[in-house]
Structures are given as C-alpha cells and as structure tokens.
Amino acid sequence: MKRRVISQKGDYDTYVVEKDQPLLEFLFEKVQGQSRSKIKATLQGHGVLVGKTCVTQFDYPLKPGMRVSVSKTKRNQNVLRSRYVKIVYEDQYIVVVDKAVGILSMAACHSSLNVKAVLDDYFHKSKQHCQAHVVHRLDRDTSGLMIYAKDMQTEQALERDWHGIVYDRRYVALLSGRM
Numbered sequence: 001m002k003r004r005v006i007s008q009k010g011d012y013d014t015y016v017v018e019k020d021q022p023l024l025e026f027l028f029e030k031v032q033g034q035s036r037s038k039i040k041a042t043l044q045g046h047g048v049l050v051g052k053t054c055v056t057q058f059d060y061p062l063k064p065g066m067r068v069s070v071s072k073t074k075r076n077q078n079v080l081r082s083r084y085v086k087i088v089y090e091d092q093y094i095v096v097v098d099k100a101v102g103i104l105s106m107a108a109c110h111s112s113l114n115v116k117a118v119l120d121d122y123f124h125k126s127k128q129h130c131q132a133h134v135v136h137r138l139d140r141d142t143s144g145l146m147i148y149a150k151d152m153q154t155e156q157a158l159e160r161d162w163h164g165i166v167y168d169r170r171y172v173a174l175l176s177g178r179m
Helices: 023-030 036-044 115-125 152-160
Strands: 012-016 048-050 067-071 085-090 094-099 144-149
Touching: 023 036, 023 048, 023 067, 085 115, 094 115, 115 144, 144 152
Parallel strands: none
Antiparallel strands: 012 067, 048 067, 085 094, 094 144
C-alpha cells in the first residue's frame, strides 16, 4: 500500500507511543476533547501522521518510540457551516448551539429552514449516526443557546427534569429607535 509522506506544516498535536497498540486505540486514549466519531473522521480524512507518513489504517501497529501527529485542522473538517447555527458544545449525547434570529427551532409546514434540519445534515455529513431531538424551542425572532439531544433517551431524560436542570434563564432585549 502506498503511503503519502508529508512535511509537517500546519497545526498538529504530537504524541509519543509508549506501548504496542493499534493506532485507533492509541488515538482514543491520547486525543482529548474530541468524540470517537471525530477522531475516526480525522483518521479517515488523512489527518494523522505516523512519523512523517500519512496513515488512515485504523489498526496500524504502533511500537514504543514512534511519533504520532494529529492535525488540528483535519480534526475539524466536518465543522458545521451555517450562518444561522453555531455549535458551542458537543459530546456523544447532546449538542448546544447558538441559534441566530431568522431560523425556526424545528420544522413547520411553511418553512424548511430550521435548526433541527441543519443539525441532521451536519450529523449525516460528519458520519455521526444520530438525529437532533428538540429539547426546548426558541421563536424564529429570538436568538440564543439551545440544547438538542442526539438520541431519544437523552431527550426524554432532559425533558423529564428540565426545570430541575435549568434553574436560571435570562433574557436580554435589544431595542432601537425612538419611544
């Protein structure tokens, strides 16, 4: 199998292998702050170097002393790109988004532009096998943080104890013009 040799330009985190183990197992142990899905996407997206060689093989055998570099830019290859929705936090159970004015929280018969559809498209493109489940809503003309569950169990748990979990909500109104 032909491997690409890369000169290491760009932003990488580098780790030194301490024991014999497969590459993906090593990445799961070492790469912090990323979901397993994102780590796999980085590997498949040619974002991992062993030495100076680009490796995509998940079970590539690592030996002590080898250097593994993980691209910070390839890691974010499947970033959500929307002018209406920005991801603030994401883990395997929930995604917290900053919703802009002008987009619905979920589908309505008269409009196809909604946060749930944007997130479902993002999950599909980033090869996450989940769907966005609406936990609470904001009006179209309201911006702010929203929580979406990635599975039905998480949605139900959040809805069941919503007032116990969210004990402080604050709203700020911006006005312009004359009164």
